[in-house]
Amino acid sequence: MRKLPGIGTKTALRLAFHLVKGARDDVRRLANALLEVAERIHPCPQCGNYCDGALCPVCRDPSRDQGVICVVEEAYEVGAIERAGRYRGLFHVLGGRLSPLDGIGPEHLNIDGLVSRITEAPETPAEVILATNASVEGEATAVYLQGLLSPHVSRVTRLARGIPVGSDLEYVDGTTIGEALAGRREM
Amino acid sequence: MRKLPGIGTKTALRLAFHLVKGARDDVRRLANALLEVAERIHPCPQCGNYCDGALCPVCRDPSRDQGVICVVEEAYEVGAIERAGRYRGLFHVLGGRLSPLDGIGPEHLNIDGLVSRITEAPETPAEVILATNASVEGEATAVYLQGLLSPHVSRVTRLARGIPVGSDLEYVDGTTIGEALAGRREM
Secondary structure: OOOOOOOOHHHHHHHHHHHHHOOHHHHHHHHHHHHHHHHHOEEOOOOOOEEOOOOOOOOOOOOOEEEEEEEEOOHHHHHHHHHHOOOOEEEEEOOOOOEHHHOEOHHHOOHHHHHHHHHOOOOOOOEEEEOOOOOHHHHHHHHHHHHHHOOOOOEEEEOOEOEOOOOOHHHOOHHHHHHHHHOOEEO | OOOOOOOOHHHHHHHHHHHHHOOHHHHHHHHHHHHHHHHHOEEOOOOOOEEOOOOOOOOOOOOOEEEEEEEEOOHHHHHHHHHHOOOOEEEEEOOOOOEHHHOEOHHHOOHHHHHHHHHOOOOOOOEEEEOOOOOHHHHHHHHHHHHHHOOOOOEEEEOOEOEOOOOOHHHOOHHHHHHHHHOOEEO
């Protein structure tokens, strides 16, 4: 249990004792749930998001806009964008970001899958939105992908950077204020 | 002392005892500094920022771009934008934001000063950047000012809203993700 993220030796011991002490049925149910995850949940062959069917719920939903692909680093970020409720296109999960210092190159990410998905599609998507994180590695990944995709896709966009909604300028860092100034929009 | 923000009865007492107990000279220096603030520091007649001369340092700096005015709610936000180091124009401090629930209308803010500054200038500024906060009141203030200024100024812009630099999508709220999607830019 100690191998789980955020769980140290003490917490692992506490959890283990709780399981040993508790009802056997509960332990069996947890074990079966874990087995089910290990067996049934797998990456969607089209977008890389997790799913338990042939395709993930987004990819198999015909009402989604098939002409827009939003590229994210991790599968849990699909949820963050879905909760925002403003996006009706498809996703593509890279499974990480380029990070040469950690030895993560393009070959470790689901980038080949993205390129073949775009080039082999019957209709080339109209737009690819690069929604990698606003960190240094996320930006580098976006720039790399832009170079790779722009010959194939007419519109490669990036999420806007700026002041988060509800924020006071006073509490926003200088770099973000600089980006918000550079990206200011006509009202 | 209890009237100062963030200082309750206990802290006020502690401060008072500290002053009574401490060196008389220190107390006199503090009192004189306060008097000096009360006497010398006043709003800049042009922009409303605080200054100790005829004009504030930004307004009297001839190297600043005289054709751009950045409108902020409070004087301390001038500092936030200055620290970002990306802005070379002038400022205008409103002294608050429109907030009908608190009884704050246009007449309570330095809005007349802004309009007369723009209409009476020998050269109309090319751009007004509305940098009010990304809160509900800040947005309402920006929309109000836009209506007021757009007949006089050719470009009225607003700071970009979006993902703050360095942030992970996972920790950004849904409304901000929605704004960042809506404001996405070509790479």
